[in-house]
Amino acid sequence: MSRRRTLENTVARKAKELVQVIESIAPRELAAQWDNVGLLMGSPEDRINGVLLAIDLTEDVLEEARQRKANGIVAYHPPFFHARKNLTDSDPAGRILLKAAREKMLIYSPHTALDACEGGINDWLATGIGPGDVRALVPHDNLPENEQVKIVTICPEESVARIRDALGAMGAGTLGEYSLCSFEIQGTGTFLASDQANPSVGGTGALERVPEVRLEMACSNRLVALAVLNIRQFHPYEEPPIEIHALEPKPMRNVGEGRRLTLDRPLTLKTIGRNLKNLLGVTSLQVSEPENPEAGSPMRHQVIGLCPGAGGSLLGAAMDQGCTLFITGEMRHHDVLEARSSRCAVMLAGHSNTERPYLDQFRDMLESRLDRLPIMVSDRDVEPLRLA
Template sequence: MKMDQLTAIFNEIAPIHMAEDWDNVGLLVGNSTANVRKALICIDLTEAVLEEAIAVKANLIVAYHPPIFKALKTVTDDETKSRIVLRAIEKKIAIYSPHTALDAAENGVNDWLTEPFGKGTVVPIEPAVTPTSKQYKLVTFVPMDKMDMLRVALSVAGAGVIGNYEQCSFVTEGTGTFLGNKASNPTVGKAGKLEYAPEAKLEMIVPATPGNCLPDVITALRQTHPYEEPAFDIIPLHAEPVTVKQGMGRIITLQKSLSLQTCIARLKKHLGVKTLEICKVPGDDQPSIRRIGVCAGAGGSFLGSLKNVDLYITGEMRHHDMLAAVDRGIHLLLAGHTQTERPFLPRLRDMLIERGARSINWQISTADQAPNVFG
């Protein structure tokens, strides 16, 4: 299978635009036209994992965490990260990283983390937004008898398009006031006199993409509006969620409540770990767990977005974030950073095969190990 065919499959499973802005995902090293014969899947591309890939004759490493994260100023053998990249290039081994794109994707790492707790409604902690849905609202004020003329001119320039409909607008009647100075030349009334004019408030959507038409719309407004100084507002609008099933983290609302001990036992079995770091809310000794938040890796940054959850599961959190969580009445289960990620790798392999990457010999790394263990 060609590399560009495989990256297309990866982008179906974990769309690159779903990744966090700070992340570095996708094909990091390699030729898009190369044939992929054997691939090694890991969480962290260490030197031990690279040597394993060389030994098994893999020509692709799928590293969940991107080995190239901060910019490399040099690619030499003087430093571990650059040495790994250099040696991979020398051995013609490509590197692909899905990281937070796979976290955010439907049926990705975070959806998998909700599975041991039973049936329920699952939504992202922070829904993903489409990069092409940003738009503005244009609001202006115009005499009623000139409103239709202005609306048509703005529409021709690109405003007022919603789906399959054009010239979409909302109009509210009101009264505008203005007082022109001696240098003014008002269309309505006289300079130096406070005027009250019946006007229409005209609101229209202006898409930012494709091909930002906002400058053309503003030019059309100034050219068509009868006033010497037309008043208008440009309001940026939030992009709408792509889907309630994609985004960072997950919150599952269970059909049936569970005890904290049951949640602990099920999570241990799901992750294949013997110990967890447990933070209980003081005074809540027998909690009933109905809403559970999950986030693979380090989930402390999403604490502020958690609403009405009983339990939060992640890999690691800072001490003061843990204190803030229990102060809000949220119990915590911390399994270790990569311990919440590594058990997903066989699922990722199966997803790639199911999507068509059957000609590739997939192998889960055995050299890839968590840097920390719980004694």
């Protein structure tokens, strides 16, 4: 059955709706620092009649979008990575961008954010190789807003509840779907009050030892000042002890650059290659096997590193984590030699070959969230290299 929708069954949407859906799948903060992802051309208030998905924004793709009445293009690769000093038709990239602007096209690029996210290109590539445990090769560091700092105070036990409730009411102690999260430690505090002090417990001029509770709660940076005010308001001490500790990001197991796949059972290079070709729809792969292979049966691989596109920068991380095979689109010659001499096999499928077949799955994800907005995969976006 054709996926093309009739005009009667479609509805235009604002660009910001498309952007929100894409970023709910592939949040921009997951992108590499060097990358240029997000809305690159157009206004969030623009009306979108249809969306064309492509790996690269070429003149052919731009013309296809016009012919298919799609005024939104999601180009996986950004059409420009760095700031341009001019925008003229004297170079191919400038010519394409000028034409897109004249056609009032909206352009969005998800690139490495779509690689890193759960259910993105990395995960899709891993599932096509074989069943097993999948995790990020280089995990993305995540620091939720509500866990940016830990605020600590020490108070009498009878004051813990009201201080905790006051901090919780302003948003501290929220961890995901849980609120009023805190930690308490009982101990003994000491103080020596001067003659000018007015202690709420004990007296002046002598060392006092009092039972106390250490109360800890996480909160965001923007709430620190309010948290301190609340502690001072509800704390019985004239000089309440307050500590503020910055917290470090935590690595996310399933989100980040590349993937480390531990297969349920080891597979030969031939079997893995067959699975990969079936997934990508290609007929050939480039393969490098380790130097001095052991005699006997073919080497089997259970721990595999992978990355779509040009993944050579992750080879070291893959080998450090015990991968005996690294799969990507393309790599530098000397990186392949390094892997070979380190007893790590390499399998190359072509840069965009490891990315383009994912667009069908991405289309389905967008369609399920943007009902009746035409989402189409480009027919003219093709691998620029061919076997001769």
